[in-house]
Amino acid sequence: MIIGIDLGTTNSAVALWRDGKAELIPNSLGHLLTPSAVSLDETTGEVLVGLAARERQSTHPALTATAFKRYMGSNRVTRLGKKGFSPEELSALVLRRLVDDAQVFLGQPVTEAVITVPAYFNDKQRKATRRAGELAGLKVERLLNEPTAAALAYGIHELDDQSMFLVFDLGGGTFDVSVLEIFEGVIEVRASTGDNRLGGEDFNQVLIEDFGKAIGDRISTEDRADPVLRERIRAAAERARRGLTDSAEVIMSVTWKDQVFEHRFTADRFDTLCSGLVTRMRDPVLRALRDSGLHAGQLKEIVMVGGATRMPLVRRAVTKMFGRFPSNAVDPDQAVALGAAVQAGLKARDVALKEVVLTDVCPYTLGVEVSERGPGNMIRGGVFSPIIERNTVIPASRVQVYSTMEANQKFVKLPIYQGESRAVSDNIRLGEVEIAVPPAKAGEIAVEVRFSYDINGLLEVDVHVPATGERRELVIADEETMTAPEFSRRRAELAELKHHPRDADLNRAALARAARCYEDSLGDQRQFIGQHMDRFSFILERQDPREIEHARKELLQVLDQFEGATWL
Amino acid sequence: MAVDRSIWRELAISPSTDEREIRRAYARRLKIVHPEDDPQGFQALRDAYEQALHRARHAAWQDLQSAAPEAGPDADLHQPVDEDQPADRGETRLDAVATDDVLAGEIARDQADRTEHQRRCDALLAALNRPTVDEESILNALIDVFHSRALGALDTHQSTEHWLGQLAAQRSPAFAVLVEPTVAFFGWDRRPVGEHWSPGLGALQHREDLDTLKRLRSPGHPAHASFVALAKPMRFKDRVAARFSPDFRKQIGDLLARIDYETPYVLNYLNPNSIAWWRQHLSRPRFGLSSLALVIIPVAICALIAAVQNGAGRSTVPPLIMIAGGLIGGLLSVLAGHYFLILPRWRLLQSGRSSDFWISCGWAVAAAGLVLLAALVPPGLSDATTGVLVVSVGLIGAALVWWAAIVLDNDGFKTRLQWLFTWPPVFLPLWIVAQSALLGRPMLWVSLWLLLLLFAMGAVHLARRASSTPQTRRTADIGLISLAATGAALALASDVLPSAPLAVAVLYLAAAGGILASAHQSLPMLRIRRWATPIGVVFLALVSFSGPDTDVQTTGSTLFVWGGAWIGGLIALTTLGDRIGLFVKKKKKPRPRSLAA
Incomplete structure (x- = not known):
């Protein structure tokens, strides 16, 4: 069984092709998306992956790593406590977790996978992704471009059509545009372009900068450099941005040293702040159209992929660009993983996909x-x-x-x-x-x-x-590849890391979220959360599953009251 | 045609220009030749598919052309907005997803924006078409177009960009106003290299031309003087400078080459008569330093002979007259060679009738005749007459060699016959020298030896200039080696030689090696030359130190020694000249990391 993995900057997902359709595999928390975050619990020496790790981001910034996909292919070492991890190794930990989820879901071992990469990933970054898969004990059957994967997820339902469409993929850290054509069961990528430094994070950054300006001198310069504060602001900005998806106004609030800093954003203000980023989205779109020799009017659909395309701001910009509404046919967060699963099905020559061939381009x-x-x-x-x-x-x-x-x-x-x-x-x-x-x-x-x-x-x-008659061959990036013994050593080391027990994930995630909420709030609220946390920890020690489940639900309800449902 | 068939075989259909059929065939084959399993097969299929598509599209385009021949570029020039479907599409989809009021509002406003944009485009065109260039109104109209809200829609943006790109590419003063702002607005200059097609390509070229023109017109630019000379009708001053200032000539040549290569558009701003005059003037062959050396050296040798003979009391001609005569004769031969041999040859080449066989090969026949003439000179002539004969034969020989150099330089060896004809200058003199030596006429064979020397130098010259083909190089090599070998053998065998026959032989060999090496550029040869130079210099010093022998009987041997010394000196000089770039073009240092596409 080959699975399809979307290894994202913020979230990852795993899917498989079964019974003629692609479906996502839920993780141990029952969620379809797993945050791409790794955290180290120094007291127990356990490695946490997923939501629990992301919740620890603002409480334990020195022990938590996120967005490491941005550094794929570089030699950057992230220190979590005493241990140093390369981006590949962090990705391998996430991949391992996804594979475990898939194995539990399927009840059989999984060793082969299709992993997606941004179309604009260069050779080094692709090699690093492949190594990450190997470190996680996977045979990487295929590296698939993300917009192509998204197009597969969309196009697999439109096979009978003869049409062109454009995939607009704005993820956490990268922006990809692909123009595709479907004819006679052939899905052909006509052009693929992008900007690998444009994504949801940049929109967060806009909010963070504006927030910083509004706060002014009220936080001292030394404090501003504090990683804990930075992480809090970043998380608050992320929440605010998501809030703006549904409401016209949102308050971004950050608690620091017993003080609450608040700043009000309206949707209009956000639009103005982001106008520069919106302009940057035009160029790749124009280039993709030019490269494929098409006119905007010839496109049948605009397919939106990537979490950041949920923003009304982005949807408005796209509507304006093309003079019509983008398609809602696929879920922007899931399309890539589903497409990877389709590719896995293609790879395995599934009967339902026998008549489909995909051709991709070098971007x-x-x-x-x-x-x-x-x-x-x-x-x-x-x-x-x-x-x-x-x-x-x-x-x-x-x-x-x-x-x-x-x-x-x-x-x-x-x-x-x-x-x-x-x-x-x-x-x-x-x-x-x-x-x-x-x-x-x-x-x-x-x-x-x-x-x-x-x-x-x-x-x-x-x-x-x-x-x-002399010949020389070179597979690029050879010079940076690990030697075989070193590779197996690193792999063994990763395997030895103590993983947090899977069935305790839910509790761990809830507790981590509570800890973050505790730090974010003040006064009575803080005390209230503290009490609940104490109670929950106490119940955890008694190890009665039913009681624990009940207490956890209660705790999460309390937290939801304070900051709204958790986002994923 | 074979390629043709393989395309259709690959696609498994009969030849067709129907795009749909080709695509269907490709899709069908693709399921068999899967890119995952058979990358090579897939690549072949893909190539065939792309070629077939290309043909189909070309055929469709041709049909279109023949159907509507009058639809030139003007017809589609002014279509900034493609009004047909995009707006409708938006409208129809509106009902489907009419949940978002903001989005619906955007689309409703769209149509009005487009009409407004169309009006602004028309205004710009009107401003451009006014009889006098009104820069301000053009710019204002352009800014209005840039500020159109309809540009937010991609299709309008695309078509407007295309339209403005075409306008800005038009080479006339009114349209030149558009260049800078449009390039900046659409960012055409920031587009990467792999871009297959950019609407701004023409505009960018136009901008480059305008930039170059502006720079050339500013007096501070290094090529400004040349530009002015080319832009104005020919002046007397320029004609003089053309003949007497190589620097100026070079500057004009560089400027013309650059304009031709980079911005042919600038030619429109130059005076056509001046350009024509300069082009003609620049393309004419000209004396280089190395050519002059070829003349000066025989003269110097003649002068030397005169001096030696005078010292030996054998000549009745005063050395000064001999030298002056040699110099004047040399100059005359060069001028004659230039005007009677080289210029006609060049004109012939210019007129495109360069195939005349005798011009390419006749010089060899003439040289052979000359040598025969010298061999048949009756014995018993006075030494003075012999001296004059030597000088004249030498000079005519030099002119011939020179001609050969030019002919070879222009043509190289084209046929086997021509190739055969290049041997006589090497072999005939050798044969004659041997004959004369046997017949015992020392003065004559010394003179012939000198002639041979001239030929040798000519051969070096030839080899240097024409060494681009391995064949010429080989010919020159063989000739030179035989020359050196004969010289060395004669030196060893001749009983007229003084005490140091071996030394002279070595000197000749070293000289030959040096000559040979200078015709080559390969590493071992360079090494030989490096050694040949000091050897030559040392022998020159030794021989000079010993001084000429005054004994009448050994005049011939003295000449031999001096001749050898001269060759050594010559090589030393040319080597030195090479080093400092005096005679030949300076060789560039090898750059290891360089490649040419």
Whole structure:
């Protein structure tokens, strides 16, 4: 059984293809979404994943990690207490939890998965995601682009149609736009673009900045740097933003050192603050349309995906852009995971999906750095020479021939880049191949460079010098890959981490939320919550399941009274 | 055609220009050639599919063209708003999801915005089409268009962008006003390189042209003087500068090359007569330093002969007259070569009738004839006459070699026959030298030896300039090696030589190695030259130190020694010249990390 996993910046989800349809798998709390958060309980040494971990974000910022997907593919180490974790390892912990949920749900072991990545993830980030899957003990069958997954979830119901549609995927940290076409059971991605630094978090940031301005000097500069306060403000901003989805006005309040700071936001004010972000959403949309050679009017549907598209602000902007309403056909939070499940079904050649083929594209241009001779024989270096153009259908393999520039050149160095700029300095460097060439006049030695971009979005470079028959192959990001023994060591270490027992998850999450509420509130309210927490802890020690369940419900009710139902 | 068939075989249909059929075939095949299982097969299928689609679209486009030939670019120029369906779509969907009043309001307002936008576009067009360019009104109308609320809708945005892109690309003063603001507004210049198509491409090009023009017009720009010279009708001053200032010539050449390459549009602002004059002037072959060296060196050698003969009391001609005669003769031969041989040749090339075989190969025949003539000179002539003969034969030979250099430079070796004809200058003199030596006419064979030397230098020149093809390089190599070998053998075998035959032989070999090396650029050869230079210099010093032998009997041997010394010096000089870039173009240092697409 292959499962589909949406490994998101804020939330993750797991789904599977069964009986001709995709369905989401609930976690131990009964929720369909699991927050991508990891926290370490220092007293017990247990690792918490999911809602419980996210609730600890503002109470134990030094022991909790969230949004680590943003650092995938980098060497950044997150310290949780004494232990250091790479983004891959944190992701692996989340993946492990999702797999456990799936195993409990299915009653059978799960070892294979399709994992989604933002379309704009580069080679390094993709490799890191794949490693995360392997660290979690999964065989990653496929890395699927998120907007493509969302399109699959949507398109699988529209197969008989002959149509084009646009997927507008605004997630927690990334923004992807894809234009797709369905014909004759073929789902073809025509163009895929995006902005990998635009997402729900940026909207939070707008609120945080405005809140900071409103508070002014009332909080001292030293306090502002305090991680606990920062996390509280961030959480409050997130709550406020979600509040604005339903109501026209919301009060963002933060408790700090026995003082409550409040700031009122209206929907109009939020609109004005975010106008810059809304403008930034236009460019990728226009580019996707241009790349696919379409006019906005030719699109049949606009499919909205990603939690951030729930914001009325975003929906309004999209309506204005296209002159019509976006589709409500899929749930923005679940579409990606459901699409991953569809892909898993495709991969497993499920009977219901036999007649469906999906083709995806490479969302960015890949090439090498070269020098050129211009007029007057002057040499210009650092020029980007594309080999695989953006939006080429994958798997794709392209060859370019380059020649030496100087007489008796001894070797040719090929730095590999990803990006759209003519100057390599503005693009992302992926690696480098070097190959020796025999001495000869300038321009006499040809070097063939073949780029193969596979269906998972991983790049392979093959350099060949016909004059000597020499070949060099390079799988990008090799230099940063862990060695095999190190990999298995890390994997063993992760496996040894003490996980919080699954069946106690609910209690743990409730308690963590109560602790956060306690810190957020003041006076009588605080005391009241404290009493309830004490009572609940006391009941927990008695270990009577029925009694515990009852007490937990009561506690959650109390908390809901104070801050509204928890969001997911 | 073979490619054609394979496309349709891949798609498993018969050739078709029906897009739907092609797509259906692709979809059908895709389920068999699955991208997951058979990436290679899929790539082939995809390529076939894309080619087939491309053909189908091209065919459709051609049909459209033949159906409506009058529908030129003007017809679709002014369609900023595509009013047909987008608005309707919004309207129809309104009922389906009429829950959100705010959204419904937005769409209702849309139609009014579009009409307003259309009006503003018309106003802009009217402002542009006024007989006189009124910059302010154009800009105001443009700003109105930019502020249209209808631009918020993507389709209007797209079509307006396209429309303005076309307008800004038009090369006329009124439209030039649009360039800067539209580029800034739509951010065309920030678009990445991989962009397949951008509506602002024409506008960007236009902007670049305008920028270049503006920069060239400002007096501070380094190429400003050249620009003025090209923009105005030819002046006397420019004609003089063209002939006597290589710097100015180079500046004009660079500017023209840059304009041709980067912004051909600027040509419209230049004086066509001036451009034509300059182009013609610049493309004419010209004396380079290396060509001059080719003339000066034979003259110097002649002068040397005169000096040596004078010192030996054998010549009745005073050395000064000999030198002056040599110089004047040399100059005359160069000028004659230039005007009678090179210019006609160049004109022929210009007129496109360059295939005349004899021009390419005739020089070899002429050289052979000359050498034969020299060989047949009757013995018993006075030394003075022989000296003059030597000088004239040498100079004519130099001119011929020069011609050969130019011919070869222009054509290279095109046929096997031509290739054969390049051998005589190397082999004939060798044969004649051997003959003369056997016949025992020392003065004559020394003179021929000098002629040979000239040919050798010509060959070096040839090899240097035409070394782009391996064939020429090989010819020059073989010629030079045989020359050196003969020289060395003669030096060893000849009984007229003084005490140091071995030294002279080594000198010749070193010289030959140096010559050879300078024709090459490969590493071992460079190394040889590096060694040949000091060896040559050392021998030159040694020989100079010993001084010419005054014994009449050993005049020939003295000449040999001095000749060898000269070659050594020559090589030292050319090597040095190479190093400092005197004679030939400076070689660039190898840049390891460089590639050319």
